[in-house]
Amino acid sequence: MFDAQRTAIKGSQQLFTQGLSAQSAVDRLAVTGVNGQESLQRQQLELAQAATHGYVDATTAMFPGEGSADAHRSVDEAFAQLKTTHAEFYDALERELERDADVADEFSEEFVDAFEDGTEQFLELSRSVEEQTVQSVDELSSQLSEQLERTQELQDQLEEQLERQSDDVADLLDRQAEQIEQLQQQLEEQAEEVTQQLQDQQVSAETKIETDPEHTLESVAGIDADVRERLADAGIATVDDLVRADAETVAEAADVSESDAEEWIDQAEA
Structure with a gap:
């Protein structure tokens, strides 16, 4: 120019x-x-x-x-x-x-x-x-x-740093995923254990209630073996069941009068 x-x-x-x-x-x-x-x-x-x-x-x-x-x-x-x-x-x-x-x-x-x-x-x-x-x-x-x-x-340094950080983050995420998986497995195992314990406790309680003379219908005067069998068929197997039931249901299940049923319920409540 x-x-x-x-x-x-x-x-x-x-x-x-x-x-x-x-x-x-x-x-x-x-x-x-x-x-x-x-x-x-x-x-x-x-x-x-x-x-x-x-x-x-x-x-x-x-x-x-x-x-x-x-x-x-x-x-x-x-x-x-x-x-x-x-x-x-x-x-x-x-x-x-x-x-x-x-x-x-x-x-x-x-x-x-x-x-x-x-x-x-x-x-x-x-x-x-x-x-x-x-x-x-x-x-x-x-x-x-x-x-x-x-x-x-x-730019090269930044790319290398980002690559290292990406690898670190990936490793961290993998470890966290493993930890979460382990924790979830532990929680599931604990839940199963708790559920099993609750079931065992419930069975134990039911067994105790059924075998405890104070909770069986044998402790109620006037209820013999035949009546207990008829009441059990109606879902009334314990004293607690009898307390929760009404006189009409008990009378119908045991094939007795309502007055007898009310007397049994009063005994169970006492």
Whole structure:
């Protein structure tokens, strides 16, 4: 990019210098053209003077007299004055054009020198900026590369740490699952033991109630073996069962009167 800019600037400088040189050549050519124009007009004056003398000769031939010499002298004097004026005019014009051309050349040289100096300073500044830019870009690229390397290292470390933590978490979850499974198994075993103990206690209590004379229907007066059998068929096997039953149910099950049933219930409650 910087090389293209410098090439374009140098090309513009060359075109500008060539343009000034062309303008100077045009100015010099204008001076040469003035000289040619002066020579041509001088020749025209010579021809006009000769033609005027011819006209005077023709006139004096038609009208002879002593005025011919005076007429030729007057013509020569008039044309001499005209030639002098003509020469002075073109001399002044040529000097003015040459002076303008010299001034233009001097100005062009000074301007070209100043333009070249400014261009060189700009190109030098451009090279300096390019060097600084390239150096800054190199430094920035180096810093970015280092930063990317550090970032990659940190990312690798983080991935390794996450992998280790994932493994640790997986191991911890496995151990917790095993512990939970063991605890659940222990709880199931304990529940089975408690259930078995409760069942054993219930059976023991029922057996005790059934075998304890104080809890059997034998302790109730008026209830013989046949009545106990009929009551047992109705679900009344102990004193507690009898207390919980009503007189109508007991009377119907034992096939006795309700008054007898009420008496048995009163004995059981006592």
